[in-house]
Amino acid sequence: MFEFLARFFGKPSSSATAKERLRLVLLSDHLSLAPDVVEALKHDLIEVISRYVDVDAANCDVTFEQQEKRVAMLANVPILAMRARPMPRRTTPRKPAGTAPQPAADAPANGVPRAPGRAKRKRRRQADPSAPATAGLSPA
Amino acid sequence: MQEMMAPEAPATSSIPRRRGRAIVVTSGKGGVGKTTTTANTGAALAAGGASVVLVDADVGLRNLDIVMGLEARVRHHVLDVLEGQATLDEALVTDKRVPSLRLLAAAQTREKDDVDTNAFRELIGALRDRFDFVLIDCPAGIEKGFANAIAGADEAIIVCTPEVAAVRDADRVVGLLGDERSVQLIVNRLRPAMVRKGKMLSVEDVNSILRLPLLGVIEDAPDVIVSTNRGEPVALDPASPVGAAYRRIAQRITGALSEPPAIPRERSFIEKLFGSHK
Numbered sequence: 001m002f003e004f005l006a007r008f009f010g011k012p013s014s015s016a017t018a019k020e021r022l023r024l025v026l027l028s029d030h031l032s033l034a035p036d037v038v039e040a041l042k043h044d045l046i047e048v049i050s051r052y053v054d055v056d057a058a059n060c061d062v063t064f065e066q067q068e069k070r071v072a073m074l075a076n077v078p079i080l081a082m083r084a085r086p087m088p089r090r091t092t093p094r095k096p097a098g099t100a101p102q103p104a105a106d107a108p109a110n111g112v113p114r115a116p117g118r119a120k121r122k123r124r125r126q127a128d129p130s131a132p133a134t135a136g137l138s139p140a
Numbered sequence: 141m142q143e144m145m146a147p148e149a150p151a152t153s154s155i156p157r158r159r160g161r162a163i164v165v166t167s168g169k170g171g172v173g174k175t176t177t178t179a180n181t182g183a184a185l186a187a188g189g190a191s192v193v194l195v196d197a198d199v200g201l202r203n204l205d206i207v208m209g210l211e212a213r214v215r216h217h218v219l220d221v222l223e224g225q226a227t228l229d230e231a232l233v234t235d236k237r238v239p240s241l242r243l244l245a246a247a248q249t250r251e252k253d254d255v256d257t258n259a260f261r262e263l264i265g266a267l268r269d270r271f272d273f274v275l276i277d278c279p280a281g282i283e284k285g286f287a288n289a290i291a292g293a294d295e296a297i298i299v300c301t302p303e304v305a306a307v308r309d310a311d312r313v314v315g316l317l318g319d320e321r322s323v324q325l326i327v328n329r330l331r332p333a334m335v336r337k338g339k340m341l342s343v344e345d346v347n348s349i350l351r352l353p354l355l356g357v358i359e360d361a362p363d364v365i366v367s368t369n370r371g372e373p374v375a376l377d378p379a380s381p382v383g384a385a386y387r388r389i390a391q392r393i394t395g396a397l398s399e400p401p402a403i404p405r406e407r408s409f410i411e412k413l414f415g416s417h418k
């Protein structure tokens with residue numbers, strides 16, 4: 001009833017706002033508390049991109065940023081040259097890779113494990129595989 | 141460690157060394173109700189027959205003696221014991237109402253960094269040998285005071301209010317407590333009417349984030365403030381519904397009650413009119 005009225009007037013309830021803010025802030029917290037995970041992600045990301053283009057691995061930068069309505073991953077991957085022969089892993093037809101330097105990739109940061117010391121804690125808890133931090137992110 | 145006295149609570153078995161349970165009450169965020177929870181849970185456990193010692197680990201900002209109404213009886217504090225100025229028995233204050241309840245006050249004029257973590261851990265161990273329950277009132281924050289307070293505890297109670305900052309800090313603290321401690325949740329200061337109107341996070345909202353076993357839910361209640369004014373734990377007031385909620389928390393801790401906590405609902409108009417607290 002109240003929810004309905006709130007929606008009617010175009011303003012979410014303050015508890016819904018609180019819930020959403022909490023979800024975003026925890027997602028950011030957990031990312032910043034898991035530098036090893038972010039490092040591994042960066043490594044894998046460079047590896048994938050390197051199959052198509054030569055990248056300046058030493059100057060790659062992956063950061064996470066809490067924006068108004070989502071947490072975004074920003075990857076800055078300087079590209080040195082096109083690969084003579086791209087080495088896609090999959091055999092399905094692919095769109096050709098862009099020739100210009102990649103703009104910052106902007107992808108939702110899903111599936112980030114909890115901060116160190118928390119991963120194992122899940123065992124003890126009720127079986128709920130989708131931690132709030134991993135809930136789907138709607139594009140803004 | 142200091143010299144020991146024979147346990148004053150009746151011996152429950154012939155085993156010479158009793159290993160009681162050490163439970164730290166913590167939250168990360170300040171002012172959410174750690175001290176209130178420690179005092180009332182401890183009072184309820186002791187009133188239920190257990191021997192209990194409350195340890196104020198909030199060195200520099202001592203509060204627990206006030207909430208318990210024992211401030212006039214405090215002669216020595218934790219640091220006196222750790223530094224050999226007083227024996228444990230000299231420092232333990234016996235409660236006015238429940239004889240199996242003791243308080244070990246914090247030092248008011250010292251700093252958290254003055255406390256040695258290992259010495260504090262040993263002290264908690266010594267208390268565990270003498271009491272069924274050692275309840276540790278943790279200071280806010282995650283610095284030295286927190287590290288000291290959790291050092292000797294093998295269990296933790298997280299106190300969290302239905303607010304974004306409190307849940308965020310609780311989440312952080314749960315991560316810091318690690319896997320070796322069993323951790324349970326008390327949601328404090330819930331206002332069911334506000335939850336119903338969508339103006340406050342619900343217990344379910346809070347625990348969908350923290351995902352801890354729920355030990356209890358305490359409403360935001362004038363009783364708590366009134367009893368704190370008087371220095372009489374509300375848990376000892378047989379007429380108070382909040383007191384009853386604390387007594388059920390104590391029973392869940394001892395295992396006497398297995399039923400999970402009910403989420404308080406808003407009282408109906410009729411109930412409010414007749415002051416019924418069912």
Ligand SMILES: Nc1ncnc2c1ncn2[C@@H]1O[C@H](COP(=O)(O)OP(=O)(O)OP(=O)(O)O)[C@@H](O)[C@H]1O
Nearest residue numbers: 170171172173174175176280329359360361364368
């Ligand atoms: N359920 C409640 N209903 C009403 N008031 C409450 C409740 N719980 C706590 N309070 C009040 O909130 C204030 C803070 O409580 P308390 O001192 O227990 O918090 P704390 O977490 O120990 O704070 P600190 O971090 O400063 O040590 C006190 O004035 C207390 O009376």
Ligand SMILES: [Mg+2]
Nearest residue numbers: 174175198203
């Ligand atoms: Mg306190």
